[in-house]
């Protein structure tokens with residue numbers, strides 16, 4: 492099935508494929524994309540492919556280039572160099588087709604606070620010249636999908652932040668885009684409301700089959716996506732599924748708090764051949780299997796051990812590994828950290 496504005500292209504088929512099977516173009520294909528502002532590169536040569544149906548996250552700190560990239564992908568900004576195809580359409584030569592095949596939810600609200608929820612959706616339908624037939628059902632379905640059916644006649648200015656964000660998503664889906672861009676969809680929301688938005692997004696994927704491309708600096712949100720690209724200072728520094736990225740770290744982190752950290756670190760080096768890092772919050776070692784190490788260390792160290800924490804690799808570790816700093820750390824790239832690259 493191809494949504495509005497998409498086209499199937501016929502390319503050489505892999506061995507065994509039916510000879511005339513159409514090849515579905517990826518939802519997003521970007522090559523060598525650069526964006527410069529006054530000689531400074533905000534985006535420095537990005538290559539990206541997102542398959543149809545995927546939920547893909549752009550994970551990076553403030554100023555990494557996420558919004559700039561998304562603006563280029565959805566034709567709101569022209570790349571300084573490189574090429575972008577959305578569902579097989581080039582953003583430079585076929586911007587109208589690109590816009591019809593995508594939905595947008597930006598950080599800034601585009602809702603009219605003096606209109607009701609339903610009126611906002613009708614306004615969007617007019618902008619996209621959606622046919623009147625079936626419009627009432629579509630509005631009802633989208634309000635239901637995002638949990639807003641009971642508030643259809645309420646003015647948007649009476650909505651909470653979370654409800655407004657959900658209505659934005661409903662609005663972005665009205666014209667059945669195959670690809671939905673969400674720029675920091677939960678920014679400024681409390682944790683409970685963020686979780687609600689994610690529950691609704693999962694429902695959107697399940698029922699509408701929409702490809703979702705979102706930017707976030709929340710690790711727990713990136714964790715819920717099929718694939719992640721970590722962006723830092725305008726470059727993609729790593730890309731893969733959350734599990735694949737964590738596998739790159741490949742080791743558990745064991746934090747020990749002891750009576751004498753320096754003595755314990757010397758023993759860990761001498762007796763266990765480990766490379767401990769000593770910091771204010773204790774000693775950290777990275778080992779393939781933390782759970783096996785703990786009893787040996789507790790029995791083999793001649794100093795009192797007060798606390799042992801074993802952590803599986805997290806996306807925070809992944810971010811640290813590839814960028815040299817934590818995602819909430821505002822130091823410039825290249826700064827050092829206690830875990831020193833983490834692997």
Ligand SMILES: Nc1ncnc2c1ncn2[C@@H]1O[C@H](COP(=O)(O)OP(=O)(O)OP(=O)(O)O)[C@@H](O)[C@H]1O
Nearest residue numbers: 528532533551552553554555556557558559560675
């Ligand atoms: N219109 C512009 N003119 C000049 N510089 C810009 C412009 N837009 C973005 N930048 C710069 O480009 C860099 C990337 O910004 P961008 O907004 O894409 O980052 P981001 O990862 O989306 O972060 P945030 O979540 O804070 O918006 C920043 O240094 C920003 O100051």
